Amino acid sequence: MTTPERGVMERVEQPTETPSNGEPAPALTFQAKNVSIWYGEKRAIDNVTLDVASKAVTAIIGPSGCGKSTFLRALNRMHELTPKTRMEGTVLLHGEDLYSGTVDPAIVRRRVGMIFQKSNPFPTMTIGENVIVGLRLNGVRNQKFLNERLEKSLRMAALWDEVKDDLHKPGTSLSGGQQQRLCIARALAVEPEVILMDEPCSALDPIATAKIEELIYELKARYTIVTVTHNMQQAGRISDYTAFFYLGRLIEFGPTTKIFTNPTEKQTEDYITGRFG
Amino acid sequence: MHLERAHHHTWRKIKSALASGIAFASALLVIAPMGLVFFYLVVNGASSVNWDFFTKLPAPVGAVGGGMANAIVGSLELLALAGAIGIPIGVLGGVYLAEYGSARLNSVLRFLADVLNGVPSITWGVVVYGLVVLRFKGFSAYAGGLALGLIMIPLILRTTEEIILLVPNGYREAALALGVSRWKTIVHIVLKTASKGIITGILLALARVGGETAPLLFTAFGNHFWNHSLSQPIAALPLQVFTYAISPYDDWHRQAWAGALVRI
Amino acid sequence: MEATAPAIAPGEPLSAAAAMRRPSRFGDKAFEWLTLAMALTVVVLIILIGWQLWDGSALAVKKFGFHFLVTSTWDPVADQFGALPFIYGTLISSLIALLIAVPLGIATAAYLTELAPLWIRQPLVSLIEMLAAIPSVILGLWGIFVMIPWLRDYPLPLLKRFFGWTPFFSGPIYGPCMLAGGIIIAVMILPIITSVSREILRSVPDLQREAAYGLGATRWEATRIAVLSYAKKGLFGAVILGLGRALGETMAVTMVIGNTPQIAASLFKPGYTLASVLANEFTEATSDIYLQALFEIGLVLFGITILVNLLAQLLLRTIATTSATRAVQ
16 A cells, blocks of 8 residues: 555546446446557557456457457556557556556556466476565565465465475476466465466366366456457356457457357357357 | 399499498597597696696796696686676676667677677787786786686677577566566576576686687786786786797696696 | 365455565666666677777888788888788688688588487587687697697608699698698687588478488488588588688697798798787787787788678578578468
8 A cells, every 4th residue: 555556546446346336237347448459560459449347257269360369468568578569549457547658567467467378487486486476576575474475375276285385396396287376376476456367278188277267266256357268168168258359359249148149240150159260 | 224223222322321431530530639639638747737736836947846826826816807797798788689679789789799709819818908908007917807808798698698588488478477577577587597508608608718828918918926916917727838838848848738637 | 175265355455566666667777778788898899809909000000001911021120010921821821721621520510410320419519519618728739749740750741742742742841830730720610610510501401301312312412412502601601600710710820830920832831820920929029110010910810800700690690591581481
């Protein structure tokens, strides 16, 4: 609460949070308006407008190259790391413009965590160090607080019982599924408000995938989750809302049950019934 | 017809084997000098490598014994000075090439670094002589260390860059996605991941300049006694080997072999 | 797993966000500028070398002008300075070195990438890397006490007997001579020619080899037709890079070439190189003009090596880009 950014964020947060308590309309975490993104000359995202509901799982599906990952990365400004990117439009996080000149991308990324396709625990660090590295490098020195966060984050990522006696072992000594959960714990340690997942299970076996999906279901009680997947069954299993992207455009967006049972657009229907892509 | 073709085929096979044989002989010829150099170093140098060699000052001509203690320590001092200049500049410059910079600027800088790596080491000696020795009126350990340090810069810069580029992008993204600033990501994640390779590169560069003589001839200059101040001339092992080797005295020749053996 | 879920207390205060320090844009900018400054030292160094050599030799350049490069009297006592014998010695010794090192180096590289049994490749590569690590002065030491006596006793008399009728191998055999200088430079540049050639050959796409083998080529035919001819330009770059090193090689040459400023056809006669004269005479230069002349020698050496290196880098770079574009296509 002491940092000025937090103060600003809190004030902006209030009005959008309050109505959700009494009214049926879901509170919104993200409001993306007319977002277009170019890589050099190539237009990767074309005029996308999309609202992301709080404390729910939103899945983004579509054939590869449709811009779903690019859109996801625009939600925490990770796409800016690619050289020669240009963006138009606005993205609001709890009503605050993520792209306004006064907002530091590092602050955005602390509030909006990200899990990647390939699990990437830092190879030079132990399991324990991996979890608290975000806090450490962001200047937290209080050892008691770090220990608390370490255990809590690993518990939330459903990994604590498996690794509590091996915290000093290298993070890369874990199995693929455990590594991915370690990365989730690492993201949770900085207490984000949102978790973005970029095909988090695509490199995992079915059992590890089931564990992650279960974890996503649990985390949704507390976090807004946006996940990209090319596995439509997975989108159907875990998400509350589904957005279908094709060639950089948002073709259709709505509750997952509706998209999968009664899509409005012909292209959506073709995609989910496997007729292309 | 058929037979002729078979014959032709055998001839081609023989030719192939012959070419392999010639290539193998070339490879042997290439490594032969190394075996010979080692052999003679051990034969001629081993008898003079004893406790005195590491602990005593050079003996005057004609006197028996003596050592190169001052040169050994001098070499280490020079390497420390060189490292103090070459390592930070080289590593940080390599970081810029790998992590920042536009493609065009980087290709120019890379090009210049490669060209610098081809500058004869004696040229560095001449340049540092003009910059330091003439200006401050005297040979010194500082001048020698500077010459070696400048040689190290492009070497370390290029290896650091190449090794940093091998660090998978996923680690950078993971750290940045935690809200860690760019420079902390580079220092704590990227450099830490690449540290083994970077240290190897630094050691190779130190080994390379540790054997340099030409840039020291008129910067560090050499010294038959202990060096008491870095602003005074200082001895170095390769320099001592050179001085002894071109001298007309047998005792000194033996010391030169011993010095060379220790250097390796 | 379910048991762990209740550990999350809803509405928990955002303590982590409060505990974290705000990111400083200054730190990021400062670090970037710092590394940029360090990277720019390569530009500064090139300019510094050029400027220092130019500044140090200004008087000599003015006094001797172009004659410095084409006259062959080097007489410090009489203040007469002509660099031609050194330029000649540098070029001839480097040429001898290339004649020996290029075929050996490229054949070895081809052996290492194409012809050798797999188990032998890595040990050989390590040995060649070790050869590269032998300091010049130690090779020179070996040159004086082992190579020269051996050359004087066996190969040189043979050369004289069979080729003595040519001007190159006539006259008395002293020991230290141009030929010895060339041979020792060849040993010094063999590792770099071999390792750069090896990199070039390794970058030849496997498709090339497979196409040749597919047509029934033997191993040597595939190497010659598919690999060596494909890599021609890159190998040329490797040779030029070796030439750059040869021109600047100092200590080992100084110890075996004889250090006599003369232009003689016979390779049995002693010679002198630009680098050697610097190594020998720099600390003895008593008069200003003598020192200036030596700086000008340094300038000439720098000029030649920088041109050769530029050429080598350009050749090696076009290779890299063309193979990259080919890979894209």
